[in-house]
């Protein structure tokens with residue numbers, strides 16, 4: 343009987359792993375996990391609402407995400423990198439911020455609603471027609487749909503300014519000869535700062551390339567602006583300051599306020615006349631406080 347029992351339930355000591363073996367295996371796996379963590383191949387999931395829905399991810403998570411999408415191109419946006427172009431005003435370009443599909447989507451959404459652009463009357467704070475701004479445009483409400491929500495989330499991640507502080511996206515269209523003379527984005531009247539306070543920063547996203555002209559120019563930027571690599575490609579207007587040539591998908595971020603919250607006059611900027619082609623862009627103005635959309 344005893345023999346039979348032994349046959350059905352073989353001797354544990356001879357075939358099951360010993361405590362020393364189990365301990366060694368745990369040690370080896372822990373060691374491997376530590377190596378993978380230190381190489382960044384493995385990551386510990388964040389406990390904060392799934393990570394992606396955070397409004398304020400830290401810098402390393404952004405750079406990891408950028409690095410990941412640039413290597414696998416998983417979002418169809420091409421290689422992404424940022425470039426500081428000026429400290430006065432504080433301005434940088436985020437290359438390939440939007441995909442071609444996102445650019446085309448915004449244009450198609452805006453097209454049926456385009457109206458002649460207006461400017462703010464600094465005496466009354468109300469919108470008025472003006473010869474300084476000859477483009478056409480329309481606003482797309484904040485959080486309007488999934489695509490816009492994804493873009494607005496990306497803007498918040500890049501700028502560290504909460505989605506709630508942003509105005510709706512404005513889509514602009516400039517035809518040949520159309521322009522926006524140099525101006526400030528901040529307000530000098532009380533009427534326009536009641537909702538959300540002052541405009542602190544602007545993100546200009548280029549939805550199309552422009553064959554000639556149409557640069558965004560900062561005429562009072564400090565620094566040697568003729569040193570930019572694209573100097574020879576600029577129009578006469580573009581050579582009047584630090585200029586950015588529109589390139590589909592690129593985004594230009596600049597700050598209208600300094601870190602000490604004073605208004606930065608070097609943020610004066612304008613859209614040069616388009617000489618050849620069409621210019622489509624989208625502007626996100628960001629306020630100091632929540633902007634009630």
Ligand SMILES: O=C(O)CCC(=O)C(=O)O
Pocket residue numbers: 514522527546556557558559611612613614623625
């Ligand atoms: O189109 C541009 O390059 C400039 C646009 C602009 O100045 C604005 O939207 O405030």
